[in-house]
Amino acid sequence: MTTEREFLDGYDPREFPPVAVTVDVVTLTVRDGVLHVLLVDRAQHPFAGRRALPGGFVRESETLAEAAMRELAEETGLRPGEGQLGAVHLEQLASYGDPGRDPRMRVISVAYLAFAPSLPDPRAGGDAAGAAWVPVSEAAGLAFDHDAILAAGLDRARAKLEYTPLATAFVPAEFTISELRAVYAAVWGEDLHPGNFHRKVLSVPGFVESTGETASRGGERGGPRARLYRAGDARLLHPALLRPAREDGVR
Amino acid sequence: MTTEREFLDGYDPREFPPVAVTVDVVTLTVRDGVLHVLLVDRAQHPFAGRRALPGGFVRESETLAEAAMRELAEETGLRPGEGQLGAVHLEQLASYGDPGRDPRMRVISVAYLAFAPSLPDPRAGGDAAGAAWVPVSEAAGLAFDHDAILAAGLDRARAKLEYTPLATAFVPAEFTISELRAVYAAVWGEDLHPGNFHRKVLSVPGFVESTGETASRGGERGGPRARLYRAGDARLLHPALLRPAREDGVR
DNA sequence: CCATGTTGTTCTCAGGTTGAGTATTACTCG
DNA sequence: CGAGTAATACTCAACCTGAGAACAACATGG
Numbered sequence: 001m002t003t004e005r006e007f008l009d010g011y012d013p014r015e016f017p018p019v020a021v022t023v024d025v026v027t028l029t030v031r032d033g034v035l036h037v038l039l040v041d042r043a044q045h046p047f048a049g050r051r052a053l054p055g056g057f058v059r060e061s062e063t064l065a066e067a068a069m070r071e072l073a074e075e076t077g078l079r080p081g082e083g084q085l086g087a088v089h090l091e092q093l094a095s096y097g098d099p100g101r102d103p104r105m106r107v108i109s110v111a112y113l114a115f116a117p118s119l120p121d122p123r124a125g126g127d128a129a130g131a132a133w134v135p136v137s138e139a140a141g142l143a144f145d146h147d148a149i150l151a152a153g154l155d156r157a158r159a160k161l162e163y164t165p166l167a168t169a170f171v172p173a174e175f176t177i178s179e180l181r182a183v184y185a186a187v188w189g190e191d192l193h194p195g196n197f198h199r200k201v202l203s204v205p206g207f208v209e210s211t212g213e214t215a216s217r218g219g220e221r222g223g224p225r226a227r228l229y230r231a232g233d234a235r236l237l238h239p240a241l242l243r244p245a246r247e248d249g250v251r
Numbered sequence: 252m253t254t255e256r257e258f259l260d261g262y263d264p265r266e267f268p269p270v271a272v273t274v275d276v277v278t279l280t281v282r283d284g285v286l287h288v289l290l291v292d293r294a295q296h297p298f299a300g301r302r303a304l305p306g307g308f309v310r311e312s313e314t315l316a317e318a319a320m321r322e323l324a325e326e327t328g329l330r331p332g333e334g335q336l337g338a339v340h341l342e343q344l345a346s347y348g349d350p351g352r353d354p355r356m357r358v359i360s361v362a363y364l365a366f367a368p369s370l371p372d373p374r375a376g377g378d379a380a381g382a383a384w385v386p387v388s389e390a391a392g393l394a395f396d397h398d399a400i401l402a403a404g405l406d407r408a409r410a411k412l413e414y415t416p417l418a419t420a421f422v423p424a425e426f427t428i429s430e431l432r433a434v435y436a437a438v439w440g441e442d443l444h445p446g447n448f449h450r451k452v453l454s455v456p457g458f459v460e461s462t463g464e465t466a467s468r469g470g471e472r473g474g475p476r477a478r479l480y481r482a483g484d485a486r487l488l489h490p491a492l493l494r495p496a497r498e499d500g501v502r
Numbered sequence: 503c504c505a506t507g508t509t510g511t512t513c514t515c516a517g518g519t520t521g522a523g524t525a526t527t528a529c530t531c532g
Numbered sequence: 533c534g535a536g537t538a539a540t541a542c543t544c545a546a547c548c549t550g551a552g553a554a555c556a557a558c559a560t561g562g
Contacts, residue, residue, distance in 0.1 A: 017311045021270050021348065021359050060268045060357060064348045095346045095361045097272065097315040106311060108272050108359065110346045178539070196521065198540065203519090222530035223538025238496050239519075245489050429510070447550060449511065454548095468558080474509025475557035490548075 020107045023067045024055035024146065026093060026153030027076070027114040030170045030186045034135050037150060038075060038122065039142070041130035046103050047143030053150065054131065055109065065090065068112035075131045076122050089115040089169040093153055101145050109144075113153045115169040161187055163240040165207050168231035176215055176226035177201055180208070188243050200241055206234025271358045274318045275306035275397065277344060277404030278327070278365040281421050281437045285386050288401060289326060289373065290393070292381035297354050298394030304401065305382065306360065316341065319363035326382045327373050340366045340420040344404055352396050360395075364404045366420040412438055414491040416458050419482035427466055427477035428452055431459070439494050451492055457485025 027038035039051040054075040058067040068090060090112055097108035122131040139150060160166045167183045168175070181197045201207055208229040215225045278289035290302040305326040309318040319341060341363055348359035373382040390401060411417045418434045419426070432448045452458055459480035466476045 017308070019270055019272050019309075021272065057268070058270075058348065058359075061350055063350065064346065064359075092345055094343055095315065097309065097361070099312055099314065108309075108315070108361070110348070110359070176539085193521070193523090194538075195523085195540075195542085200520090218529040219538055220530075221537055222528085222535090224528035224540080226539055242520095244521095427510085444550070444552090445509080446511075446513085446552085451549090470509055471559075472508050473506090473557085473559040475511080477510055493549095495550095 018105060020105060021058045022055050022107055022109045023058055023064060023071055023112055024053040024096075024109050024149060025068050025072050025075075025090075025112045025114055026053060026150055027072060027088075027116060028136075028153065028157055028170075028187075029116045029118055029133065030183050031118050031133060033182050033186050034137075035154075035186045035189075036133040037136050037139050037153075038131060039134045039139060040075065041132075042143050043130070050141065050143040051134070051139070052143035053111075053146045058110075064092070064110050065112070068092075068110075068114075072112075072114055076116075076119065087169070089166065093149070093156060096145055096149060098145070109149075111149045111152070113156055115157070115166060117170055117172055158187055158243070162242055163237050165231060165234055165237060168208070174211055174213075174228045174230050176228060177208075178219075178226060180229075184241070184243075190244065197241075204234065204237050204239065204241070206232040207237060208232050269356060271356060272309045273306050273358055273360045274309055274315060274322055274363055275304040275347075275360050275400060276319050276323050276326075276341075276363045276365055277304060277401055278323060278339075278367060279387075279404065279408055279421075279438075280367045280369055280384065281434050282369050282384060284433055284437050285388075286405075286437045287384040288387050288390050288404075290383060290385045290390060291326065292383075293394050294381070301392065301394040302385070302390070303394035304362075304397045309361075315343070315361050316363070319343075319361075319365075323363075323365055327367075327370065338420070340417065344400070344407060347396055347400060349396070360400075362400045362404070364407055366408070366417060368421055368423055409438055409494070413493055414488050416482060416485055416488060419459070425462055425464075425479045425481050427479060428459075429470075429477060431480075435492070435494075441495065448492075455485065455488050455490065455492070457483040458488060459483050 025038075029036050029038075038054060040054050042048055042050050042052050054071050056067070056071050058064060062070070072088065072090070091114075093111040093113040095108060095110045097106075099106060101107065101109075119133075121133065136150070136154060140147060142150065157166070161184055167180055167187075170183045170187075171179050177198050178194065180201060181192055181194065184197070185191050209232045211228045211230055213228045215228060218225050276289075280287050280289075289305060291305050293299055293301050293303050305322050307318070307322050309315060313321070323339065323341070342365075344362040344364040346359060346361045348357075350357060352358065352360075370384075372384065387401070387405060391398060393401065408417070412435055418431055418438075421434045421438075422430050428449050429445065431452065432443055432445065435448070436442050460483045462479045462481055464479045466479060469476050
């Protein structure tokens, strides 16, 4: 904010230092059991040829979230929404503003985090020639400080799976328990005990609710047809689905 | 961020729209068992006479975190650090940039959250004439969108007490288990079972470590002298200290 | 200095949750 | 049709939790 006091006898004689505000979007999805992030190829000079998170300037009339949604839609053709098929969950991640993070000028970037169900390749669609889904394990050496932003997004995603029903944003509107389990496995990078996962998911009130139906066929390699569920109305998971503990304490 | 593509054939003809970037700091402390936030009085026109979070412009050569630390130091005389007496924990909270949130111009504010041990009144110190610790229950009707920022800070603080040793940032370097419990009670707004809290804190590896010593006297209203502890080296609490469940599910 | 009430610390115990393993059955593919 | 796989349901021991009680060490006010 800006107190009037600061505004008048401000420390900086200039009215305001030249700053640009941008948004960058970490968009995650699970394809074929592997966590992917949406990246674009940079053509021009700072970091030319490197990959980067999609992003751009915040326009004068839009909110930060609107700018993030616009950037996301431009790259993927998605329409972020809140409940329909193809809906995308979008939330603010953090802001990055170290002097020198962009060699051209002072740029403050507000990073957003988006979760999408499995989607077609963005190349197929609009003007986003250089956009592609990249497995997070191969997404290193990004432009600017985007490696750090991506890492923060992954941390946040992994943590939010524990205590929110966010995993349902990665699957279609109707899904099976094992599809949900595959999301957890992909994001956390470790397999989960099928029986315990099943018990846990069904015991958390409001996490999933049964459609009376059953999948039209069994798994690819066999097994019975699984029951179908849709996302419930819970916003917080109680009790939480805690991931197996790593090296505790100092970390 | 800012792709060169955007930079060149950008949507906005001007080089960059006029934007100011500020930091606002939500500084929390526990005094006499009550959670307080540091606020300043606004003298000049937008929201004159209202209270607001301390904040100000980000200077050209400093990082966002440095700007937040500077604002905090200016208002309190504190020196944020990481382990000494009077150390203050500082972390980024979120950014706020709706058009119109400041009536004068487009202002993007990066909010920070700080946790301090009980401190003397800021009035005593430097040039911060209008700064004061205010119980959070009385901190409503703040300037700009600071009510929302404060609410976000409180949410974050309450959540982080569960799975991080953050409570130790609210107490002196050496403290008793019940002083720690008083912090949880103040931040969460509910009393905790002393016996269970004791057991839990001591069972989490790295949360606290014993100094061999004992408090110099018992409680104000009686009771034995408690043992003294200092913060351990854990950064994450495993298992977490979960607060009693509220209204589950829909929330 | 004594009676009273308060508090730090340790136990106990019943109930719930967890991880790991097993059983059963319904599917797939070749 | 046979072999392998996966969805779902159980079992069981280990652990954690909330609630309560026990007890000793203290402060305070007469």
